[in-house]
Amino acid sequence: MLPEKYLLSLYWTRMFNVLMQNYLSSTTTCIIWSENENFSINWENANPTAGAIINIRLRDLEESFVEDVVNFAAKREELLNDYVTLNPFVEKLTLSIEKSHCESFIAFQMDIPIFIEAIINASRYSIWRSLSNKFVFVYNENALQEVVFRHRFFEDQSAILLIERSNASAEIFHLKTNKFVGPRAENPKEIYSLDRFNASGNNFLQGSNLFPDKLKNLQGREVILAAFDYRPDVILEYYPGAPSHDRAFAPNDTNGDVKIDGTEARILKTFCEMYNCSIDIDKSDVDDWGIAYRNMTGEATLGMLAEGKAEVGISAMYTW
Template identity: 40%
Template sequence: MNPISTYIDKTTLCIFWNEQFNFRLQQIEDHTSIVSVNINLLKTNFYTNYVGFEFKKKWLLHNNLACDDLCLIITLAIEKTHCETFIVFGNETIQFVNSFHKASVYSIWRSLHNKFIFVLDTYDFQEEWYENTFFQDQPNILFITHPSSSTNEVFDIRTNKFTGPKSLNPAKLYTLDRFFPALNRFQNAKSLFPSKLANLQGREIIIAGFDYPPYTIIKHNTISNAYDIGTRDKSDFYKVYIDGTETRVVLSFCEKFNCTVQINTSDADDWGTVYPNMSGSGSLGMVLKHKADICIGAMYSWYEDYRLLDHSMYLARSGITCLVPVPLRLASWYLPLEPFQETLWFAVLVCLTIETVGLVLAYKSEQKIFETNHHRKSWWNCWKFGLATTFKLFISQSGNSNAISFTVRVLLFACFLNDLIITSIYGGGLASILTIPSMDEAADTVQRLRTHKLPWAANSEAWVSSIRGSTEELVTDLLKNFHIYNDNQLLRFAQENPVRIGFTVERLPFGHFAIGSYLVPKAIDQLVIMQDDLYYQYTVAFVPRLWPLLDAFNMHIYNWHSSGLDKYWEHRVVATNLNMQIQQKVESTMTRSQDDIGPVTLGMSNFAGIMLVWVLGSVMAAVVFAAEVISKMYINF
C-alpha cells in the first residue's frame, strides 16, 4: 500500500489537480471517497451539477458573502461529501488556503480532523505564507517539496511547528522526513502527521473576556495569573487575575496541555453576536475575527452564532429566572368583606333573612291580638319594622319600637344574641386581618408573571435571544413585557421603593445565582426569586471554525464533569469571589413567608373599604332623603 494512504484511510479525499504535476493514486481503499477538482477549469467549465449548488449560491448572495468559484466548490465538497483530507499542488496553495478559510465557515458541516497536503516545488514556497493564520492554527499540515534542480528523486517532507508562543512563529516549517521514490522508503520512518497537541509548549490560548461572575471573573491590582493583551503593555490593567467556574476549565486545560492563558478585553463588553455577513460584535465577534481563540461566560448554544462558529460540549445548565417584587399588602375596597368567606357570608344573609321574616310575622301577629283595627299596622309597616330592627341589631344599635307581646320580646332577644355573636366574630376577623398582613399574589411563576403583565428587564438581548423566535403564546406574551436597559438604569429601578419591575438572574446548577452588580442588598430585600425558570439552556464555549484543540477540550470537559469538579468549583468560586450576603438573601427569598415581611404601618389605604362603605351609605341616605322630600312635595301639591 502507498504509505500516504495509511493517513487518509476511511476519509473523504479532495484532490485539486494541476497538470504540471504527474501524480497518480495507487492502492487507495475502496471505502475512501475521492473528490476531484481542477482549479484551472473552473472559469471555463464550472461544476454546476454539484448537489446543492444553486441553493448555496443563493444563500451566499442573500447574506452578501464573498465567494469565488473555488470557494463555492470547496464549500459544497465539505458540506455534501464531508471532505477532511485535502491535497493541493503548486502555486495554487495560497489560493486554496484563502478560499478554504471562507468555505470552512460557510459550510454548516465541520470537521475536527482535517489534514492538508501541499505538493510543490521548492521555489513555489513563499516566505509571506508564514504570516497567514492558516499555517499558524492548523497542526496537520504537510509540505512535500522537490528541488527542481536536483538530479536525485528525493522529496523533502516538512510541516509547521504549530507549538510554542506565537512570537516564535508557529507557522515556521521544519523538515520532518525525506522520501526516496527509487527505494520506496523514508529516511527516518517518522509519522507524517505527528501529534502536536499533547505538549503545546506555551502556545497562547486567548479568551475573549468580560467580567461576569461567577462564570468569568477578572480582577485588577491583585495577584496575576494572566495578561490582558487588549490593553497597553506595562499598564496598570495589563496583569490580571482571572477566575470563574468556566474560566477554571480553560486554566486546567492549559495546565494539562502546557499552554498559556491570556485574555483580550478590547471588544468584550458583552456577549455580542455574529451576523450572516461574517461580521460580529462583542466577545463572539472577537472569536469570528480571530482576535480570540475561545469565548466563555454563560454562552448559550445559540444557533445563529453556531452557523459561523463552533462550540464545545456543554459546560453547565443555566436557568434564566427573575427576581420579582415582593407581594404587596392587600389594602382595597373589599377589605370589609375579607373576614368571612363567601359561604359564610351566604349563611349570614340566610340567617338575617330568617330573622327578618320571623320578626315580620311575629309583629303582624302581635298587631292582630293586641291592637284594634284602627291602630293595626299594614304588612308594609311590618316589613319596615322587621328590616329596620334586623339591620339595627346586626350593627349593634338599639331600636325604638315598643314590643307588646312576650313572643316578640323573646324573638328580639334571640336575634340580639345571634347578631352579637356574628358581629363579635366579624370584628375579631377584621382585627386579625389588620394586625397580620394579608398579602397579594407575587408574580413568582411563569404563569403569574404573564397574568400580572409585570415588566422585566435585563442589560442585553442575549438574555432572551434563545426564545426570541418562539411562536408559543406564553413566550410571546412574556416577551412583550421584556425591556433592555443599561446597568445605570437598572440600578435606578432597583433603588426605587417599591420596586416595580423584575430583574433577570441566572440559576446555576448547584444552587447559586449569577446576579448583576446593579442588584444591591437593599433592592433584594424588596424582591423574591421565582419558583421556576423562564427557560434554561446549556452553556458552551464558542471557538473559531477548525479550532484544532476542540476535540481535546471536549474530552477535558467530559472528564471535568465525571470527576465532580463542576460542583466543587462552583462552590469555591462563589465563596471566594462573590458577595455571599447577596447569595444568601436571594436564596432565602425562595422560602420567604408573609410573616417575614415585618410590620407595616397602617395608613388610609388600609381603611379604603370602610370609607367606601361610609361613602356609599351616605350617598344612599342622601338619595332616599331627596326622594322623600320630593315625594312629600308632590303629595302636598
C-alpha cells in the same frame, strides 16, 4: 534509460501511494488539481481503498457545477442573502465539505495561496465540521515564496504536511510541517523538517510520523479568550504581576496583567492543565456578548470569535 517524464510520474506516484495508504486512507480527500505536468501522478495506484477522492479543477470550476450530484443553488442563495461574498472556488469547497465531508485536502504549488484563502471561508460557511482536518501542500523546491508560509493559516492549523521535491534529485522529497506549539512570540508558523522520502528505494530516512499529534502538548501556547467580568462565571482581577495578560494592552504594560477565575474560566484552566497551554484574555472589542454575522464579521465577544481575534468566548452566553 527510462524517460524523465516517466520517472517523475513514478516518483510522485510512489510518494502519494505511501501518503494515501498510511495517512489518508479513511477520509474523504479533496484534491485541488494542478495543470502542471511536473505533478503527473498515477492516481489509480495511489488511491486509498477505504477513502474517497473529490476532484476540484480550478480551470473549469464554473462549468463543473452542472455535473455535481448536489445542487449548490440553494446554498448560494442562502449565503448571498447573508451578504457573503462568494467565488466559484469557495462555493466548490463549501459544497465538498458540507455534502462530501472532505477532511483532507491536497493543493499544488501556485494553487496553495489561493486554496488557503478559499478554505478559511469555505470551512466556516459549511454547516459540517471535522475534528481531523489534514492539509497537504505539494511543490517543487524554491517554487514558492517564503511569504506563503507566514500566513496565519500556519499558526491556526496543526495538521499540515509540506511535500517539497528536490530540484537536485527528482527522487528525493523533503517532508516538512509547521511548529504550531509553543508561545506565539516563538513563531508557531515556523516550518521544520520531519523526514525525507527516497522514491527510488521507496523508503524514508527516519520513519517519522508525517502527521504528529501536536495537540497533546501545546508547550505553553496561549489560548486567546474573549470574555468580560461577569461573576461568578468569569472573574477578572487586574494587578501587576497577575498570571495572565490582556492583549488589549501592550505586551509590556503591567496594567494588562490579569488573574482569570470563575466557574466557566476554570473549565478552560483545567483544559490548559491537561494540554499544557496558557490563557490570555483579549478585551479589545469586548463590552457585551455581541453578535456574529454569516459573512464572518461581528461585534463584541461573538464578533471577536467570528473574526478570528479570539479562540474561546465565555461569560454566561448560554443564559443570554
